[in-house]
Amino acid sequence: xxxxxxxxxxxxxxxxxxGKSFLKPHRIALILVAVAVIVAVAVLMRWDWLPRYLPxxxxxxxxxxxxxxxxxxxxxxxxxxxxxxxITGPWYLKGLARIFCTIIRGTPLLLQLWLLYYGLGSLxxxxxxxxxxxxxxxxxxxWPYGVAALTISFAAYEGEVMRGAFAGVPAGELEAAxxxxxxxxxxxxxxxxxxxxxxxxxxLNGETxxxxxxxxxxxxxxxxxxxxxxxxxxxxTFLTYEPLLLLALIYMCLTGILVIAFRYFENRIxxxxx
Amino acid sequence: xxxxxxxxxxxxxxINWSLLSLxxxxxxxxxxxxxxxxIQIAVGGYALGLLxxxxxxxxKLYGGPITRDLLExxxxxxxxxxxxxxxxxxxxxxxxxxxxxxxxxGLGTVDISGLIAGIFVxxxxxxxYSTEVLRGAIKAVPAGQIEAAxxxxxxxxxxxxxxxxxxxxxxxxPGLANLWLIAxxxxxxxxxxxxxxxxxxxxxAAGATKAYLLFxxxxxxxxxxxxxxxxxxxGALEKHARRGFxxxx
Numbered sequence: 130x131x132x133x134x135x136x137x138x139x140x141x142x143x144x145x146x147x148g149k150s151f152l153k154p155h156r157i158a159l160i161l162v163a164v165a166v167i168v169a170v171a172v173l174m175r176w177d178w179l180p181r182y183l184p185x186x187x188x189x190x191x192x193x194x195x196x197x198x199x200x201x202x203x204x205x206x207x208x209x210x211x212x213x214x215x216i217t218g219p220w221y222l223k224g225l226a227r228i229f230c231t232i233i234r235g236t237p238l239l240l241q242l243w244l245l246y247y248g249l250g251s252l253x254x255x256x257x258x259x260x261x262x263x264x265x266x267x268x269x270x271x272w273p274y275g276v277a278a279l280t281i282s283f284a285a286y287e288g289e290v291m292r293g294a295f296a297g298v299p300a301g302e303l304e305a306a307x308x309x310x311x312x313x314x315x316x317x318x319x320x321x322x323x324x325x326x327x328x329x330x331x332x333l334n335g336e337t338x339x340x341x342x343x344x345x346x347x348x349x350x351x352x353x354x355x356x357x358x359x360x361x362x363x364x365x366t367f368l369t370y371e372p373l374l375l376l377a378l379i380y381m382c383l384t385g386i387l388v389i390a391f392r393y394f395e396n397r398i399x400x401x402x403x
Numbered sequence: 404x405x406x407x408x409x410x411x412x413x414x415x416x417x418i419n420w421s422l423l424s425l426x427x428x429x430x431x432x433x434x435x436x437x438x439x440x441x442i443q444i445a446v447g448g449y450a451l452g453l454l455x456x457x458x459x460x461x462x463k464l465y466g467g468p469i470t471r472d473l474l475e476x477x478x479x480x481x482x483x484x485x486x487x488x489x490x491x492x493x494x495x496x497x498x499x500x501x502x503x504x505x506x507x508x509g510l511g512t513v514d515i516s517g518l519i520a521g522i523f524v525x526x527x528x529x530x531x532y533s534t535e536v537l538r539g540a541i542k543a544v545p546a547g548q549i550e551a552a553x554x555x556x557x558x559x560x561x562x563x564x565x566x567x568x569x570x571x572x573x574x575x576x577p578g579l580a581n582l583w584l585i586a587x588x589x590x591x592x593x594x595x596x597x598x599x600x601x602x603x604x605x606x607x608a609a610g611a612t613k614a615y616l617l618f619x620x621x622x623x624x625x626x627x628x629x630x631x632x633x634x635x636x637x638g639a640l641e642k643h644a645r646r647g648f649x650x651x652x
Contacts, residue, residue: 134581137535140483155468235584235630236623237591240602244619247606251615342485349595356487369499373492377484384483 135335139342140384142334142392170374178366179375182358189355190379196344196354200276201337204283209322211284212291226288233285239346242278246271246350275347283340290336294329295321327398334391338384355379422614423621430608430618437604438625440518441590444600447522449586452529453579459534460541461563474534481531487592493524494596517598525589532582540575541567573644580637587629601625 136143211230214222233241253259253268267273298321306316326333345356355376362372423431459477462470481489498515505513544567552566594603601622609618 133539134536134578137532137539137578137582138482138585140479144479144482153468156472159469159472231631232623232627235627237588237602237626239591239594240605240619240622240626243602243606244616244623247609248616248619251613338483345485345487356485369495370492373488373495376488377480377492380484380488381480 135332135339139335139338140388141331141338142388142395145388145392174371174374175366175368176371178362178368178371182362185358185361186355186379189353189358190383192352193341193344193354193356193383196272196275196279196347196352197337197341200279200283200344201340203276203280204287204340205333207280207284208287208291211288212293212295212325215288215292216295230285230288233282234289238278238282238343239349241282242275242346242350245278246274250274271351272347275350275352279340279343279347282343283336286336286339287333290329290332291325294325297328298324330395330398334388334395337391338387341380341383341387419614419617422608422612422617430604430612433604433608434601434618434621434625437599437601438629440598441587441600441602442629443518444521444525444590444593444598445583445587447518448525448529448590449583451522451526452533452582452586455526455530456533456537459530460537463534463538464541478531478534481528482535486528486589487595489528490524490592490596493527494520497523517593517596520596521590521593521598521600524593525586528589529582529586532585533579536578536582537571537575540571540578543574544570573641573648576637576641576644580633580641583633583637584630587626587633591626 135141211226215226218226250268259265259268302320302324303316306320311319344354348354348357348360351357359372359376363369366372422429423434459474463474463478466474498520501515502513548566548570549562552562557565590600591602593600594606597603599607605618605622609615612618
């Protein structure tokens, strides 16, 4: 996926308002209208259930965040070798990496999740060796399958990004590193990897926001994240819109915080010129 | 002995191909029908999204300040909220609103078919994405070409039809191709609202026969085939649209 497409799918740091020239006369009018709508929603709709569910919502948000960060970090750790072997690896590893990325990117995440949870989950108990292993208590839970599916998906999308980023590092910089007598590993650690990550950073940010947007899928395999808590609220209160509107608001806030954090880190990285 | 029997049964349940046969005891026909539903929704939603996207992109670039800000809100919300949540909200809100409208004019309620609701929901989500893709593509068209068209005295509609749309196409096609692939995969999310597209019927078939791996893998093959066939067409389309461009690298 190209950088522009990621930007079209995910809210990214470039979309944040830049302070100056934000408040124009028509914007003030629009903000007043928005405030009126929010007041109407707060007054006219039912929100009395909210205090009862606040602790559970907090836990749900925490679970979603843990899912997001653990799978993004794990996925990225897999994506680096995945991108690298598509550039330098022998042909069979290249082919394997290419096939892996194509399959994962060509099928819906929901299907992969259900394949792992229902498919492998129904297969594992049939093997006594697995049932007696130390992993079994974890394999009976739902979250390992959620983490696995989200990690694999992130790794496949990110692997393509890293492939492009590794290929895009100017050859002269790598030749200079070699001329300094750096070993292959030193060159990779000091020059190739940092430069590739730097190039991939804007896309990485967008992909992380996309990953946040994928996390609610784990609620379909009984992981209790914020989406599952809201589904519970809907079942128990028979309300349709109020919980969903709150959920949308929660995700917008999470995305906003994530994007502001990214902008902070992006601004700390020195770049040449503008 | 007992354990061996279990393992043998497990191996047997993985490769029991007769479950995929097209006629009644097999579930192949149901799966294909679900696949057809998925494709229909993807095509409809993508087309609706393109319409919304063309309007949105032009509104964002050439519209008044209020239009621009409202469209900014639309694309921001869709790009910041998970598709799953949007699909639920739009599904309930869309069907409710329509029924209330019909009730207000005294037509009574209608049962909105899952197909129409699905197309609407996917279309609104895709609309925001294609707005952004097309806006970027239009901005990539050299300004002089559009200015020249205006200088020739073309009306805005004619400039759009003869210059802006054809000239932006090479820049838009990679992004739009990705959006098509995303539309095909997003249809799977409609399983959550109970629409019998491929992923949901797969789960039903798997639940009924307990052959989970077989059915999920079969569905995966169908999705993958759709992606790969699409990629062939996309490659040809891109080549056609980029004719006359200087090859990079």
